Amino acid sequence: MTYIAKPKFAHPNLKPNSLGYTRRDYEGSVSTLCAGCGHDSISSAIIQAVFELEIPPHKIAKMSGIGCSSKTPDYMMGASHGFNTVHGRMPSVLTGANLANKDLVYLGISGDGDSASIGLGQFAHSVRRGVNMTYIVENNGVYGLTKGQFSATSDKGSKSKGGEINHDAGIDLVGLALQLGATFVARSFSGDKAQLVPLVKAALLHKGPAFIDCISPCVQFNNHNGSTKSYDYVREHNEAVNRMDVIVPRNPIHVDYEPGETKTVTQHDGSILSLHKLAEHYDPSDRVAALAFLSAKAALGEIVTGLLFVDPASQDLHDGLNTVDTPLNELHDKELIPGAKVLEALNASLR
Amino acid sequence: MHQIAAINDFVVKFANVNGSGSASANGLFAKSIIRSGVPVAARNIFPSNIQGLPTWYEVRITEAGKLGRRGGVDLMVAMNPQTWDRDVAEIEPGGYLFYDSTKPLPPEKFRTDITVVGVPLTAICNAKYVLPRERQLFKNIVYVGALAALIGIDLKVIEDALSEQFAAKPKLIGANHEALHMGADYVKANLKPLGLQVRKSDQVGDRIFLEGNSAAALGAVYGGATVCAWYPITPSTSLAEAFMGFCDDYRTDPDGKARFAIVQAEDEIASIGIVVGAGWNGARAFTCTSGPGISLMTEFIGLSYFAEIPAVIFDVQRGGPSTGMPTRTQQADLLCAAYAGHGDTKHPLLFPMDPRECFEFGALSFDLADRLQTTIFVMLDLDMGMNEWLCEPLAWDDSKNLDRGKVMTYADLEAGRDFGRYLDVDGDGIPYRTYPATHPTKGAYFTRGTSRNPYARYSEEGSVYVDNMQRLLRKFETAKTLIPAPLTIKAKQATNDGVIYFGSTAPAMHEALEVLETKGICLDAMRVRGFPFSDEVMDFIANHNRVFVIEQNRDGQLRSMLINEGQIDPMKLPSIRHYDGTPITARFIVSEISNLMGAPATRIPEAAE
Numbered sequence: 033m034t035y036i037a038k039p040k041f042a043h044p045n046l047k048p049n050s051l052g053y054t055r056r057d058y059e060g061s062v063s064t065l066c067a068g069c070g071h072d073s074i075s076s077a078i079i080q081a082v083f084e085l086e087i088p089p090h091k092i093a094k095m096s097g098i099g100c101s102s103k104t105p106d107y108m109m110g111a112s113h114g115f116n117t118v119h120g121r122m123p124s125v126l127t128g129a130n131l132a133n134k135d136l137v138y139l140g141i142s143g144d145g146d147s148a149s150i151g152l153g154q155f156a157h158s159v160r161r162g163v164n165m166t167y168i169v170e171n172n173g174v175y176g177l178t179k180g181q182f183s184a185t186s187d188k189g190s191k192s193k194g195g196e197i198n199h200d201a202g203i204d205l206v207g208l209a210l211q212l213g214a215t216f217v218a219r220s221f222s223g224d225k226a227q228l229v230p231l232v233k234a235a236l237l238h239k240g241p242a243f244i245d246c247i248s249p250c251v252q253f254n255n256h257n258g259s260t261k262s263y264d265y266v267r268e269h270n271e272a273v274n275r276m277d278v279i280v281p282r283n284p285i286h287v288d289y290e291p292g293e294t295k296t297v298t299q300h301d302g303s304i305l306s307l308h309k310l311a312e313h314y315d316p317s318d319r320v321a322a323l324a325f326l327s328a329k330a331a332l333g334e335i336v337t338g339l340l341f342v343d344p345a346s347q348d349l350h351d352g353l354n355t356v357d358t359p360l361n362e363l364h365d366k367e368l369i370p371g372a373k374v375l376e377a378l379n380a381s382l383r
Numbered sequence: 384m385h386q387i388a389a390i391n392d393f394v395v396k397f398a399n400v401n402g403s404g405s406a407s408a409n410g411l412f413a414k415s416i417i418r419s420g421v422p423v424a425a426r427n428i429f430p431s432n433i434q435g436l437p438t439w440y441e442v443r444i445t446e447a448g449k450l451g452r453r454g455g456v457d458l459m460v461a462m463n464p465q466t467w468d469r470d471v472a473e474i475e476p477g478g479y480l481f482y483d484s485t486k487p488l489p490p491e492k493f494r495t496d497i498t499v500v501g502v503p504l505t506a507i508c509n510a511k512y513v514l515p516r517e518r519q520l521f522k523n524i525v526y527v528g529a530l531a532a533l534i535g536i537d538l539k540v541i542e543d544a545l546s547e548q549f550a551a552k553p554k555l556i557g558a559n560h561e562a563l564h565m566g567a568d569y570v571k572a573n574l575k576p577l578g579l580q581v582r583k584s585d586q587v588g589d590r591i592f593l594e595g596n597s598a599a600a601l602g603a604v605y606g607g608a609t610v611c612a613w614y615p616i617t618p619s620t621s622l623a624e625a626f627m628g629f630c631d632d633y634r635t636d637p638d639g640k641a642r643f644a645i646v647q648a649e650d651e652i653a654s655i656g657i658v659v660g661a662g663w664n665g666a667r668a669f670t671c672t673s674g675p676g677i678s679l680m681t682e683f684i685g686l687s688y689f690a691e692i693p694a695v696i697f698d699v700q701r702g703g704p705s706t707g708m709p710t711r712t713q714q715a716d717l718l719c720a721a722y723a724g725h726g727d728t729k730h731p732l733l734f735p736m737d738p739r740e741c742f743e744f745g746a747l748s749f750d751l752a753d754r755l756q757t758t759i760f761v762m763l764d765l766d767m768g769m770n771e772w773l774c775e776p777l778a779w780d781d782s783k784n785l786d787r788g789k790v791m792t793y794a795d796l797e798a799g800r801d802f803g804r805y806l807d808v809d810g811d812g813i814p815y816r817t818y819p820a821t822h823p824t825k826g827a828y829f830t831r832g833t834s835r836n837p838y839a840r841y842s843e844e845g846s847v848y849v850d851n852m853q854r855l856l857r858k859f860e861t862a863k864t865l866i867p868a869p870l871t872i873k874a875k876q877a878t879n880d881g882v883i884y885f886g887s888t889a890p891a892m893h894e895a896l897e898v899l900e901t902k903g904i905c906l907d908a909m910r911v912r913g914f915p916f917s918d919e920v921m922d923f924i925a926n927h928n929r930v931f932v933i934e935q936n937r938d939g940q941l942r943s944m945l946i947n948e949g950q951i952d953p954m955k956l957p958s959i960r961h962y963d964g965t966p967i968t969a970r971f972i973v974s975e976i977s978n979l980m981g982a983p984a985t986r987i988p989e990a991a992e
């Protein structure tokens with residue numbers, strides 16, 4: 033495999049956003065994933081979300097671990113800096129990057145192997161630490177890149193392509209994220225762009241750890257009968273709790289909801305999440321109820337999708353550390369070095 | 384009976400029970416002697432637990448300024464019944480035993496060739512104090528007072544130190560002064576001064592008494608570090624804690640906002656991951672750890688090497704392998720640090736010799752990390768890290784700016800400068816980098832641990848890979864010119880023998896050189912201060928027939944690196960290794976070198992080599 037630069041040509045119909053960027057400006061190199069891979073659909077949803085939110089591409093830092101999923105940051109936002117780190121360790125690198133410059137938008141992309149197996153610890157700790165990030169797990173229930181082994185999110189009893197049965201309990205990252213204190217928790221499906229794009233937008237606008245578990249069938253190794261992460265299985269068992277729109281504060285607010293079916297949530301930056309309820313009695317502001325709902329549906333074999341929980345008044349790691357407003361990587365020598373005088377006083381105290 | 388008589392040149396060892404509050408009393412004892420103008424080398428010897436197990440504090444009082452561990456004990460302050468027998472056995476013949484004589488001990492518990500000095504510490508304290516905790520804590524001050532009277536420390540000096548120590552709790556000052564005098568008064572009324580005496584002197588000068596870990600942490604502050612991620616491990620923990628303290632003092636805005644971020648991570652992998660992420664994003668970041676942590680960090684260190692991301696690791700070495708001797712000292716992480724990572728990797732190391740250099744190299748490491756865009760290790764050890772050492776005062780040149788290395792700016796990119804993240808434009812192997820978000824359309828690149836071309840694009844082309852690996856070697860060559868140069872002490876007479884040493888071995892080595900000289904053994908001595916080794920190091924070896932390499936590990940790790948990097952004939956480098964977990968002594972070095980010098984000469988390299 034070598035790098036393939038995407039041919040740059042201006043499509044006359046490409047409409048720029050208000051910053052003057054066209055959707056093409058948010059694209060990256062040509063994907064080298066298998067045709068039909070769910071991960072590519074997620075990339076496309078992310079590109080759409082960032083384009084619609086009118087985030088200047090260079091203000092995004094794309095971080096990932098290792099895996100087919102973790103390759104995708106290269107396939108989006110070519111004008112952003114990206115970092116393909118080591119297997120399972122994206123969360124710590126993202127945390128460090130975020131500490132260095134709180135002003136960028138941090139997008140972490142990972143796989144189920146990357147986050148639920150080797151990287152479960154880092155996933156958990158970055159979430160509980162409250163890192164301001166959008167953390168997307170492209171969950172296919174297998175190790176795609178190493179050719180189809182079960183991952184820790186494979187459901188117990190599900191079958192591999194070779195017919196092998198998984199005997200280990202599956203890890204539900206959504207449940208974990210809720211328990212660990214994520215302030216935005218959602219699940220979606222790579223094949224459901226209408227649901228996914230607004231979720232990614234809302235997550236990007238959210239302050240604090242925003243987690244999206246995105247089921248993303250691996251056409252190569254996990255899209256057969258017996259797999260609970262295949263296109264067909266997910267379509268048949270999808271239980272969406274809501275559909276949403278995201279209204280960014282800078283846009284005039286007009287919401288086309290039907291009263292009684294819609295709940296609006298205003299996030300810290302003033303953006304409004306307008307949730308069109310599908311499931312009855314579902315309230316995304318109740319962490320405990322979300323966990324209970326999730327477990328009840330899981331017992332029925334249903335996969336709950338949508339925005340499961342959001343805390344609009346969330347805080348992040350920088351709030352906890354009370355860091356200065358200037359990004360740490362922009363501080364000058366004068367603000368960093370106490371100087372010779374201080375040292376003299378210190379010397380005197382050490383005699 | 385022979386009694387050792389010495390003025391300002393003897394060793395006192397305190398045997399205590401961990402957690403009994405003795406540490407601060409013992410520190411007070413050492414500080415009072417320093418304030419009397421007499422240099423002191425003090426070392427804690429402590430177990431890996433919090434309470435109950437034995438701990439020792441060894442104070443070498445040395446007017447001549449010999450700051451290495453001497454070995455042997457002239458006065459044992461035996462406060463721990465558990466270790467009584469071995470403590471008593473350790474006293475030099477003619478030496479002194481100080482003990483709590485409240486409970487009588489059978490004669491066989493003593494030795495006849497030493498002077499026994501009993502003070503009924505418990506009885507004195509029980510008569511005065513009611514609370515058990517008070518009895519315990521003041522007992523420590525009472526023995527300091529008694530010792531002061533026995534060896535001639537001016538009580539006023541101790542009183543002043545106590546007043547400073549309790550400045551925030553003035554009520555305690557009087558109580559401590561009283562306890563001090565209770566001990567001294569008992570001695571004056573019942574005992575004679577010992578043959579070991581402290582006399583006021585002027586040999587301390589403006590030196591300071593400081594732990595290497597604190598000094599290194601302060602170096603990180605002065606080096607501009609803003610991000611610290613760490614995971615607790617002895618003996619490095621106090622480095623992170625000191626950094627917190629200094630940042631609170633020097634990096635906090637009046638409104639309480641922090642110009643730093645410190646994260647206690649979930650493990651060492653996350654610690655180094657955070658450091659790498661921050662370094663990638665243009666902040667100066669470090670972690671501090673010890674051997675087990677380095678083992679865990681290895682994959683990331685390789686990433687930092689290959690993707691060229693600045694990082695600083697303070698490795699406060701302890702006894703390995705595995706959990707080894709977690710509270711003992713060694714210099715045994717050299718190889719694992721220098722070549723950390725799979726594939727062909729190597730990393731610059733700095734070898735400070737004392738707290739002063741911990742500060743200097745601590746600050747320098749961040750410039751080097753940015754300049755070389757790689758991980759820099761600062762190799763401390765438990766001995767210098769966790770003990771207060773007497774060292775030159777810390778100094779800073781205010782005219783100096785931090786060196787951020789090769790960073791392309793918005794203006795550079797606007798001006799149309801060609802940006803290739805892995806492009807060697809200057810021939811020194813160091814490419815330019817951009818911080819994320821520098822420019823809306825130029826200068827972005829994708830960082831990865833996989834092979835890529837000079838423009839950061841994925842490539843597994845053999846020639847592209849080889850070119851990049853060669854460039855990394857060129858960069859390592861450049862590093863040789865940036866690492867602190869070695870320092871040489873020439874023998875008084877021309878000699879074909881040399882010795883190479885580094886780090887905390889320095890004080891013992893310097894003392895050994897003097898002793899060897901009196902025995903007619905002349906050695907040129909070189910202290911290496913970092914890796915990669917500069918040409919000077921290799922020239923030094925080339926210019927001598929035989930060069931002893933002194934280190935505190937089993938396998939002669941520095942020697943292996945010299946042989947490996949310099950293509951040196953191993954026969955030319957006799958190895959002297961001290962690795963029982965205690966700091967190396969001049970006595971040990973002198974005896975080893977004397978033995979090797981007396982032994983048949985090692986093979987002289989032939990001309991063809």
Ligand SMILES: Cc1ncc(C[n+]2csc(CCOP(=O)(O)OP(=O)(O)O)c2C)c(N)n1
Nearest residue numbers: 099100101119143144145146174175176177
């Ligand atoms: C330390 C380490 N161990 C093993 C691997 C091999 N490896 C690469 S990707 C991967 C699994 C990826 O699975 P997942 O995160 O689910 O990504 P997917 O390919 O399914 O999108 C493994 C085990 C590695 N790169 N590094």
Ligand code: SF4
Nearest residue numbers: 066069100176250251
């Ligand atoms: S192997 Fe599976 S996960 Fe990887 S690119 Fe192909 S379809 Fe996608």
Ligand SMILES: [Mg+2]
Nearest residue numbers: 143144145174
């Ligand atoms: Mg996977």
